[in-house]
Amino acid sequence: MHILFLTDNFPPEVNAPASRTFEHCQEWVKAGHQVTVITCAPNFPAGKLFDGYKNWLYARETMTGINVVRVWSYISANEGFLRRTLDYVSFMFSAIPASLAVKRPDVVIATSPQFFTACAGYVVSRLRRIPFIFELRDLWPESIRAVGAMKGARLLSALEALELFLYRKAAMIVPVTHSFKANLERRGIDPSKLHVVTNGVDLDRFAPLEKDDELLEQLGLRGKFVAGYIGTHGLAHALDTLLETAVLLRDEGRTDIHFLFLGGGAAKAALREKAAALKLDTVTFVESVPKSQVVRYWSLLDASIIHLRKTDLFTTVIPSKLFESMAMGIPVLLGVRGESAEIVKKQQAGLTFEPENAEELRSHLVHLAENDEFRARLRGNAIEGAKEYDRKYLADQMLRLIKNLYTAKE
Structure with missing residues (x-):
């Protein structure tokens, strides 16, 4: 079977869509299938080309057996609604003709969060007369409304009409929650066409590690209780709450608890400026690092903070970093309500707190920092719980769904 996958994020980018797509496709290749991924030149989240890449009209490479086609797109940083939309739309218009140049696929999969990629998937499915699978990673444009990135009610309504059209036209939809x-x-x-395949984690790559001694020295974290946020610093994440928590701890003399922020995104610069203005010596910012280096930074953490803005939409979300944290054996402090909180409670892998509640997060951090035995128990629970979200198993689950659809359409 030849699977065509459309995504505007792919390694060497290290965000959640890129990792999920790569790890699934890699497993499908191992199972004996041909996989072609159409994507753009890597540039997320800073909107700058990664070393060794150019924004060409069309380029090919092979990654662990995956045929990768990179097409031109309008490149912008992950900030500013108009420029990001131009980025998304340009990829859609580049991906469609590139798909026609690919040896005939049997199915086409297009992944969100933004659904202009799904628009391309639908068009390609009609032109190539093959089933269209919509992998649903985010309820877009509802998430735009939730973070206030766009105010026009008419435009949002039009986008929601397009969203529903794509859902109806998809032969199968694979939501992640x-x-x-x-x-x-x-x-x-x-x-009958909705089949959940949750996010997960590559257990071969994310596993318990001793703290990286070189990074401890380099970042001045030796002897500190390190609470870390690893991932995109976006509008949806409301990371000001973590800085507010750092202020509370500093003001009561808890300089032993240090905050580490790793990643990039639309809110990163403002967070840096705010931390500097507040003279927060207990906060360290690190820019995005290559995928191969991420686990070194995970190893530094005594607690992983996962946080989203307080809005009903995000009760439906399960951040993929939850599973990475669990697999590394790092207790989770989760400021997200809903399905992800249920996972943390079920697995007893950490503590939950009300989103945007700095005081409650402060209380949990102090409790973890002062209770080694409790922290060790959470660590063991997290490692065991992560086994239920093994990416290899989840990739196989999705492959079975694709095979069933392909067989039924023959």
Whole structure:
């Protein structure tokens, strides 16, 4: 079977969509299938080309057996609604003709969060007369409304109409959470074509490690209790809450608890400026690092902070970094309500707190820092719980769904 996958994020980018797509496709190749990924030149989140890449009209490479086609797109940083939309739309228009140059695929998969990629998937499915699978990573444009990135009610309504059109035209939809599935069912989408495949983690890469001694020295973290946020610094993440927590701890003399921020995004510069203005010596910012280096920074953490803005939409979200943290054996402090909080509670892998509640986060950090035995128990629970989200198993689960669809359409 030849699987064509459209995504605007792919390694060497290290965000969640890039990792999920790469790890799934890699497993499908190992299972004996041909996989072609159409993507753009790597530039997320800073909007700058990665070393060794050019924004060409069309370029090819092979990554662990995956045929990768990179097409031109309008490159912008992950900030500013208009420029980001131009980025998304340009990829859509480049991906469609590139798909026609690919040896005939049997199915086409397009992944969100933004659904202009899904628009391309639908068009390609019609032109190539093959089934279209919509991998649903985010309820876009509902997430735009949640973070206030766009105010025009008419435009949002038009985008939601397009969203529903794509759901109806997809032969299969693969939501990454059960909450997304329930949302689509409430909106009249046929439940028989909705199949949840959650996010997960590569257990071969993310596993418990001793703290990286070189990085401890380099970052001045030796002897500190390190609470870290690893991932995109976006509008949705409301990371000001972590800085507010750092202020509370500093003001009560808890300089032993240090905050580490790793990653980039639309809010990164403002967070740096705010931390500097507040004279927060207990906060360190690190720019995005290559995928191969991320686990070194995970190893430094005594607690992983995962946080999203306080809004009903994000009760449906399960941040993929939750599973990476669990696999590394790092207790989770989760400021996200809903399905992800249920996972943390079920696995007893950490503590939950109300989103945007700096005082509650402060209390949990102090409790973890002062209770080694409790922290060790959470660590063991996290490692055991991560086994339920093994990416290899989840990739196989999705492959079975694709095979069933392909067989039924023959």
